[in-house]
Amino acid sequence: MREAFTEQLDEVSDELVNMTRMVGSAMNRATHALLDADLQLAEEVIAADVAVDTLTSQVEDRCFDLIALQGPVASDLRVVIGALRIASSLERMGDLAEHVAKQARMRYPAVAVPTELRGTFAEMGGIAEAIVSETGAVISTKDVGLVTDIAQLDQQMDHFHRELFRIVLSPSWSHGVESAVDVTLLSRFYERYADHAVSVTKRVVTIVTGEPYAGVALDASA
Amino acid sequence: MREAFTEQLDEVSDELVNMTRMVGSAMNRATHALLDADLQLAEEVIAADVAVDTLTSQVEDRCFDLIALQGPVASDLRVVIGALRIASSLERMGDLAEHVAKQARMRYPAVAVPTELRGTFAEMGGIAEAIVSETGAVISTKDVGLVTDIAQLDQQMDHFHRELFRIVLSPSWSHGVESAVDVTLLSRFYERYADHAVSVTKRVVTIVTGEPYAGVALDASA
Numbered sequence: 001m002r003e004a005f006t007e008q009l010d011e012v013s014d015e016l017v018n019m020t021r022m023v024g025s026a027m028n029r030a031t032h033a034l035l036d037a038d039l040q041l042a043e044e045v046i047a048a049d050v051a052v053d054t055l056t057s058q059v060e061d062r063c064f065d066l067i068a069l070q071g072p073v074a075s076d077l078r079v080v081i082g083a084l085r086i087a088s089s090l091e092r093m094g095d096l097a098e099h100v101a102k103q104a105r106m107r108y109p110a111v112a113v114p115t116e117l118r119g120t121f122a123e124m125g126g127i128a129e130a131i132v133s134e135t136g137a138v139i140s141t142k143d144v145g146l147v148t149d150i151a152q153l154d155q156q157m158d159h160f161h162r163e164l165f166r167i168v169l170s171p172s173w174s175h176g177v178e179s180a181v182d183v184t185l186l187s188r189f190y191e192r193y194a195d196h197a198v199s200v201t202k203r204v205v206t207i208v209t210g211e212p213y214a215g216v217a218l219d220a221s222a
Numbered sequence: 223m224r225e226a227f228t229e230q231l232d233e234v235s236d237e238l239v240n241m242t243r244m245v246g247s248a249m250n251r252a253t254h255a256l257l258d259a260d261l262q263l264a265e266e267v268i269a270a271d272v273a274v275d276t277l278t279s280q281v282e283d284r285c286f287d288l289i290a291l292q293g294p295v296a297s298d299l300r301v302v303i304g305a306l307r308i309a310s311s312l313e314r315m316g317d318l319a320e321h322v323a324k325q326a327r328m329r330y331p332a333v334a335v336p337t338e339l340r341g342t343f344a345e346m347g348g349i350a351e352a353i354v355s356e357t358g359a360v361i362s363t364k365d366v367g368l369v370t371d372i373a374q375l376d377q378q379m380d381h382f383h384r385e386l387f388r389i390v391l392s393p394s395w396s397h398g399v400e401s402a403v404d405v406t407l408l409s410r411f412y413e414r415y416a417d418h419a420v421s422v423t424k425r426v427v428t429i430v431t432g433e434p435y436a437g438v439a440l441d442a443s444a
Contacts (some may be wrong), residue, residue, distance in 0.1 A: 064300070067289060067299060067303075068295040068296065068299050071293045073290040074290065077286065077289060077290050078286070081286065081289075084303065084306070085310070088307070088310070165403075168399060168403060169399060169400050169403065173399055176399075177390060177391060177395055177398075177399055177402045178391050180399045180402055181387075181391065181402055181403065181406045184403045184406055185406065185410070188407070188410075
């Protein structure tokens with residue numbers, strides 16, 4: 001019974017790690033689609049989100065069966081409930097990647113971000129890729145030491161997010177209202193993506209330590 | 223055992239309905255704070271969000287205990303897991319009300335939205351209030367017939383959201399970039415608020431019918 005539970009839990013964990021790869025790849029490709037005004041790539045990202053949703057449902061069903069059939073309590077139950085939450089956050093990260101791709105598609109054949117901000121969005125795309133990869137590592141290794149890296153990446157994302165606001169709202173902004181609106185929304189998608197990665201990490205910490213995450217590293221980025 | 227389970231489940235349901243009232247009141251007051259540039263009201267909404275977060279944790283603990291102590295399976299388990307999800311969505315609705323209040327505070331003593339858009343935001347605030355009230359009714363009565371009302375309200379919200387985009391991006395927009403950015407973000411907060419209400423409703427439908435919501439009424443608003 002116990003062995004079966006552990007085995008099934010490992011499978012759930014593997015599926016969650018798999019989800020981090022999918023939503024990581026989605027955001028990576030969405031960023032390329034955005035910066036290169038690559039319509040086909042944008043369409044691919046948008047179409048691929050169904051697979052993330054399907055995997056989310058599979059993880060949910062598996063967790064549901066685990067609870068119903070194995071009747072876990074205490075820390076075992078906390079792990080399964082935590083996995084449900086993590087799946088939910090990862091699904092949302094997939095949605096945000098899709099939003100970026102849709103924004104790229106909406107402005108095609110133009111590039112949705114002004115030339116001088118391409119570098120910033122490339123940086124944000126890089127941070128998104130790094131944070132989701134670390135998130136996958138936290139899920140698979142349960143190494144809560146990675147929390148510091150993730151908090152730093154989230155702070156970097158917040159920095160660029162604030163920087164973009166500053167640029168858009170500065171008197172020297174010369175790209176008009178539509179571009180300002182695009183940049184604002186896109187920046188928010190990347191920032192929320194990192195927030196969800198942080199939220200997944202907090203769940204893992206709670207599971208591993210048995211206590212709600214109370215450190216300063218992640219809260220500083222709230 | 224069975225009776226204890228039903229009783230505790232009723233308590234969870236009452237707490238969720240209570241949460242809809244709290245996040246409904248939060249969005250209602252945030253809208254007033256926004257339209258009247260009422261700093262004190264904005265501060266109150268921001269401060270009050272802690273109570274929503276606390277109640278969310280209480281609901282989560284109660285659901286956790288229910289599963290651990292009563293070992294529900296099948297439809298009973300689905301109800302408890304559903305309640306966890308619903309609490310999560312309602313907490314997020316509270317965050318969105320807080321975001322609106324923060325935007326009001328940021329622009330104080332100015333009003334964050336141009337005079338001619340005050341009416342639209344008042345409408346969106348009214349829809350937010352109506353949709354969260356219907357959502358509370360769905361949770362307490364399990365009357366899935368209310369789905370149609372909720373879907374209509376969500377469609378109205380989407381209509382105003384698109385309308386605001388059209389206005390902000392039209393050549394006649396005369397309020398500059400900062401105001402465009404404010405309106406874009408605020409509009410998105412209201413739209414997401416309604417989306418979460420829809421998502422709660424879908425969860426209730428799934429719980430009541432035992433099947434994922436497959437009707438057109440709510441999907442039309444996706």
